[in-house]
Amino acid sequence: MNIHSKLGNLSKPALALLLLPILSACGSDSNDTATPDTPAVPDRPGTADLPADKFDLLVKAPKSKFEGSIDVYLGRWYPCQPAHQNMCDMDKVRKDGYTLEYPGSNNPNFSNNTKYNLSSPDDSKYHMQIKAEELLAWKDQAIRDDIFQPGHYSVLDVMMYVSEQRDDFEVKVGDFNEERQTYEYTVSFDADGDGTFDNDPATHYTQWKDYKDSDSWSVAFFHSGGTMLNDDAAAYETVYDRLDELLVRHQSEIRIMPTSPEYRDRMWQSQKDEVTFKASNGGKVMLSAITRDMEDTDGYGDEHIETIASNIEVKAYNLRTDIYREGVITQLDYVISAAVASASTGGSDFGFTYWPTLSTGSQLGSYVMNNIDGIRAEGLDGWNYAAGMNKYTLDIMLHGQASLSAQDLVNNTEGMNLARECTWLREDDGSITEINAQTCIDHWAGTFGGNKLHIALDNMVRNHGMEYIYFSWVKKMFWIYGTTELNSVNEERLNGSELYPIAVNEVVEIADISKAIAPLTEEHFGWNIADCAVCHNYDEIHSGYSNLDPDITGPYTCASCHGGNGAPAGHGETSRCFWCHSEDEAMINHGEASQWFDFADIECAENSSMNPFGFSLAVGGKGSCADNVQSPFVDKVRWNGERYNDLAPSKTRTRGNSDWHTSKTFPDPYSCVTCHVNPKK
Structure with missing residues (x-):
């Protein structure tokens, strides 16, 4: 059986249905209906008024124990360079006879230093x-x-x-x-x-x-x-x-x-400003505004940024009393408070879900905001955020240390928009000294300062209030990572939408298992087992009266006639189920979707879509597929040249579905959403 086929090679009957489980810690009771019960509120102090209907998933036991x-x-x-040779492997530099390059916008060769980084x-x-x-x-x-x-x-x-x-x-x-x-x-x-x-x-x-x-x-x-x-x-x-x-x-x-x-001093002042902000609001924790940027301008495109909620009084919903004392306010509470207020204020509404350990090995175990006014994160398209006080919104340079020198800031190198950077270090006329320019680069180039982001919302304590939370819609990540298997059942993506511009490889019709002609019941000896082949020999299925091809038939095909076999309802996801169902929420008895395969045994699909970022696969070939991406998505300043195939054997493995290969018998997400029917909202 070939597990490495491209989606385009899968027939529509074979793409009808599956049994990939939803997060077991978060799912509702087993059923085959399209409308599950509202998630139960976890039994924790102070959560009785939690708006459970805003959550696709609520878990009673998130991954919160401090371990590892x-x-x-x-x-x-510092990246290896002449000014910081103590951050270079100088023995290797001398052995190679290499001359260290200087950073700056006029030196594309600086990235050659990276293999000497310490x-x-x-x-x-x-x-x-x-x-x-x-x-x-x-x-x-x-x-x-x-x-x-x-x-x-x-x-x-x-x-x-x-x-x-x-x-x-x-x-x-x-x-x-x-x-x-x-x-x-x-x-x-x-x-x-x-x-x-x-x-x-x-x-x-x-x-x-x-x-x-x-x-x-x-x-x-x-x-x-x-x-x-x-x-x-x-x-x-x-x-x-x-x-x-x-x-x-x-x-x-x-x-x-x-x-x-x-x-x-700037860090300290930002902390003082937060305390003053709370005092100015009579001791209440307030959020002045939530803004939305549908063009993902990183906060610079004022004409694209709109206010969608304002003057929100924030309360502690105590969703993470496994970590924090009751009454501690996290950044997640700000958005939950806005969602609750939307019914009376007319502001935007928000939705949430839970992410476990991801297929990358990142142990998240946190709640995330994934929906604004019905625009829901899907696959690699979704919501980015930043938060804080307005004064410190742009305490970041989008240019990294590799592409800058102090002279670039001093001279305001054409085309780099550097005059807007580090205004607090500049003279009254807007100029900047070389010393202050280097200070700006060392502390704010490619990093985030006062922008409170890149940490899960429920991992950030925010007891003093903030002036803004900024959400931007990111719709380019499938391209940036060079993925080839964009598989989705999101109707907007299938119909063509500016919100989801990257098209699926093939539109697939999903069977409606509510119309199954011979649904299985709890008396079925294989109840709740997703892979029919665990018990049934394909040669004996239907005693030869079916025209199903066993080489391309998966259990989801069986479900079109026999129902979901006790599969729990879905929780709204329409793409990349493997991202969450790989580690601590991995499914069992789901055939190739459950199995580990070594990179060497995976045949990567070729890219079939136009990619304006140029990060497409050069060819398919054998995995690691991510190594075959023409322009690997890594930080060229910090990357030492290591490839995924260079990792330890325990890490050179993948499940039966990924961004570069799709299982034939358990294709993600088509088989998933067939048996784990998403609720209609």
Whole structure:
């Protein structure tokens, strides 16, 4: 049986139906109806008034226990370059006879430095992988015991733990700063290893020297994307968050580093502004506006940004009391509050779902907003967000460190729109000094500062209110990742829509199992088993009276006559079911959709759609299919050239469906939605 066929090679009868389960932790009772009951509200304090009808999925036991490990690095990260040779593998540079390139808009060769990148000057000294068991044994309560439940920790807690484990790094926690609503702290660092913190003191944040009781250390933070190649120990993303509020969980990646006084002061001011904002609202937690950008302009395209909800009083819905104390407000609560208010205010409505561990290996285990006014995330098309205070909205440069030099900002290099960047570091006439230009690049190039994003909504504590949440509709990711198997039953995509511009490979008609002529019942000895072949020999099915071809027939075809065999109802998804049903929510007895296949055994489909981004597959061939993408979606500054086929054997595997190959007998999502019928809303 060929599991690697392109969707275009699947006949319509073979694409009729399937039995791919929905998230078992989140699904409704088994049934074959198209309208399941409203999800039950989890039995947790304070959730009685949760608007359950706004959720496609509600889970009673989300993946919340702190386990696994986190990675911590000490010191700033720079891409390998002449100015920061301590971040280069200089032995390899000399062995290769390579001359290091300089970054800048006029030097496309800078990316050649990447294979010499280091994560730190010496990972044996400055990289720590901390196991959850170590933190749990250290203490069971975070410094902010008013925020976190026992067994959950903040970044500041991790810094305190690192301080206790090392002689060259010391964190002193001071008083609680009422003006910023966070604990103060200082950092000392012994860079030369002589046992003191002030032998050769640093005078600038770029220097690898000693620091004594510095208040200018902060972090860059990231949550791992699993096995994706652009997920590495590098710059990560700077944050303005209070470090004693920033949740640490499995796969968190933290870089503890010195920063400039300018960065420190701007971060502190943003925290003060949030506290002042709450006071100005009489102590209420308020959200001034939710905006929507259907053109995905990254917040720069004012003409495309519209306000869709305003002046929302936020309450705690306590959906994550597994992590937080009752009454703690997360960013998710802001959007839930807007959804509840929409009935009386006429503002936009919002919908939510739950994501478990993804097929990339990223352990999300969080709720997400996936629907605004009926425009629902689908496959790789969906909603991006940013949030915060208006003053800090654009504390980010879309240009990365590789494409910039200080002179680019000083000279306002044509075509780069750099005059708008780092306005707080500029002179009154709009000019910027070379020193401030480099400070701007080092702290804000390709990272996000005051934009509070790239962390799950229910992982972000927001107890003081915000001026905006910005949602943008992203409709290009299928192209960017170079996917070939765009399989979907979304009616708007099938009919052609500006919202979903990337067409499916083939329109497939889905059988209506409510019209099954011989539906199975609970008396069926194979009730709830998705793969008919587990019990039935294809040679004996219908004793030869059927014209079904066993080579292309899957259980979903059987369901057209025999119903869903107890399959639970769907939860609204119309594409890429494999994304969630691969790891902790993997299905059993679903044939190829359940099985693991080594990359070497997978034949990749060829790209069949026009791609304006040029990231199409050069050819099909054998997997890893992602290695065959003509322009891999990785950060060229940080990528060391590793391929997916270079990964450990335990990671060079895929399920029977992916973005580059489709199972013949359990094709995703066509077989999924046949038996797991989505509710009609």
